[in-house]
Amino acid sequence: xxxxxxxxxxxxxxxIAAALTASPVFAATESAATKWANECGGCHVAYPAKFxxxxxxxxxxxxxxxxxxxxASLDAQTSKAIxxxxxxxxxxxxxxxxxxxxxxxxxxxFQREHSEEMDPSIFxxxxxxxxxxxxxxxxGVAKGDYSERNIRIPGQGNRRNxx
Amino acid sequence: xxxxRILMLLAFFAATSANAAPAEFLKDFETQARAESAAFKxxxxxxxxxxxxxKHGAEWSxxxxxxxxxxxxxxxxxxxxxxxxxxxxxxxxxxxxxxxVEKWFKRNCGDVLNRACTALEKGDxxxxxxxxxx
Numbered sequence: 633x634x635x636x637x638x639x640x641x642x643x644x645x646x647x648i649a650a651a652l653t654a655s656p657v658f659a660a661t662e663s664a665a666t667k668w669a670n671e672c673g674g675c676h677v678a679y680p681a682k683f684x685x686x687x688x689x690x691x692x693x694x695x696x697x698x699x700x701x702x703x704a705s706l707d708a709q710t711s712k713a714i715x716x717x718x719x720x721x722x723x724x725x726x727x728x729x730x731x732x733x734x735x736x737x738x739x740x741x742f743q744r745e746h747s748e749e750m751d752p753s754i755f756x757x758x759x760x761x762x763x764x765x766x767x768x769x770x771x772g773v774a775k776g777d778y779s780e781r782n783i784r785i786p787g788q789g790n791r792r793n794x795x
Numbered sequence: 796x797x798x799x800r801i802l803m804l805l806a807f808f809a810a811t812s813a814n815a816a817p818a819e820f821l822k823d824f825e826t827q828a829r830a831e832s833a834a835f836k837x838x839x840x841x842x843x844x845x846x847x848x849x850k851h852g853a854e855w856s857x858x859x860x861x862x863x864x865x866x867x868x869x870x871x872x873x874x875x876x877x878x879x880x881x882x883x884x885x886x887x888x889x890x891x892x893x894x895x896v897e898k899w900f901k902r903n904c905g906d907v908l909n910r911a912c913t914a915l916e917k918g919d920x921x922x923x924x925x926x927x928x929x
Contacts, residue, residue: 676876677874677876702905703906761875764874764875
């Protein structure tokens with residue numbers, strides 16, 4: 633096939649590129665971050681990697697078939713990609729604490745931040761339901777934004793803007 | 796340069812990337828169900844509905860998260876996370892991706908039945924959710 637018209641050539645290349653991106657063969661090139669967002673966000677908010685240290689994520693990833701009472705198992709390839717992403721973006725310093733329960737909500741920093749200036753009984757409110765339901769108060773969870781300025785406790789209006 | 800060649804190329808790639816349809820999953824489940832039991836006589840939406848709404852020894856039924864109506868938006872029983880409707884009539888993305896279908900049957904059958912689902916159960920389930928209209 634002889635292609636001697638620049639415009640036609642471009643259209644052809646664009647068409648092939650578009651078709652390739654839609655092809656499952658190339659779905660494997662989906663980034664680890666996207667895999668993390670899709671898989672870890674399937675049943676709950678995709679909790680930011682920085683909230684737990686790498687060692688804790690390793691434990692979580694090796695027990696996905698019994699993930700806090702649910703089967704969250706992944707195929708080997710996806711699991712490997714997500715493990716790599718979590719290790720790269722894992723927490724340290726204040727966020728380096730490794731809770732025995734593997735739960736973010738059992739770290740000292742989490743408990744401190746959710747008891748100062750607020751009533752922890754809100755977690756039991758039907759409007760929140762569970763400590764796992766970050767998005768009930770943190771309006772920016774979809775963008776990984778847990779800052780104070782984006783908190784709205786249901787039934788209580790806005791928090792002060794001091795962040 | 797002719798447009799036909801572009802169209803041919805596009806058609807080729809479209810064909811290789813075509814999504815599966817729910818009917819293809821039904822066909823696979825049927826083949827497996829025949830292999831599982833010689834007494835297999837086809838899937839039943841009614842059996843699928845019973846399966847969907849009943850508990851099977853564990854804490855949750857399918858309906859615990861997907862609600863009593865598979866055409867409704869669901870909510871994770873524990874985390875409250877929104878779950879898109881199961882019924883392909885309102886959510887055409889359902890049962891089009893083999894990897895997803897396999898992943899979620901494996902997980903959710905484990906959660907709801909404490910075991911893997913049989914092909915008969917999967918076929919009945921799919922037949923039921925396909926029968927549900929808006």
